[in-house]
Amino acid sequence: MIATRRQAGVRFAMAAAATIGGLGAAAIIVTTSSSAAVWLLGAYLVATSAFAARHARRAVRVLRVHSRSRGRLGPLRPSRRRALAQLRRDLDRLPETQHPSGR
Numbered sequence: 001m002i003a004t005r006r007q008a009g010v011r012f013a014m015a016a017a018a019t020i021g022g023l024g025a026a027a028i029i030v031t032t033s034s035s036a037a038v039w040l041l042g043a044y045l046v047a048t049s050a051f052a053a054r055h056a057r058r059a060v061r062v063l064r065v066h067s068r069s070r071g072r073l074g075p076l077r078p079s080r081r082r083a084l085a086q087l088r089r090d091l092d093r094l095p096e097t098q099h100p101s102g103r
Contacts, residue, residue, distance in 0.1 A: 015056035022049030
């Protein structure tokens with residue numbers, strides 16, 4: 001799971017570079033050689049590029065969520081707002097205690 005906008009940006013950049021590099025290398029291999037082993041290497045490069053592109057899609061989704069929320073959670077549903085208010089009331093009722101180390 002991708003947590004932050006920066007992580008999503010880095011993963012997208014890495015996935016895009018891997019996709020472009022892999023597909024470019026596969027195109028060069030396929031056009032310059034006729035050996036079966038080279039064709040298998042090209043298939044491997046295409047498969048890894050597809051895998052990298054899949055991760056790029058996930059990173060784009062995270063970036064979209066972060067751009068919509070602009071760093072905040074967004075509006076809470078009324079039921080969640082009531083639950084949050086109840087939690088805060090319960091926390092306010094708890095007594096204050098000293099830290100175990102005495103500080």
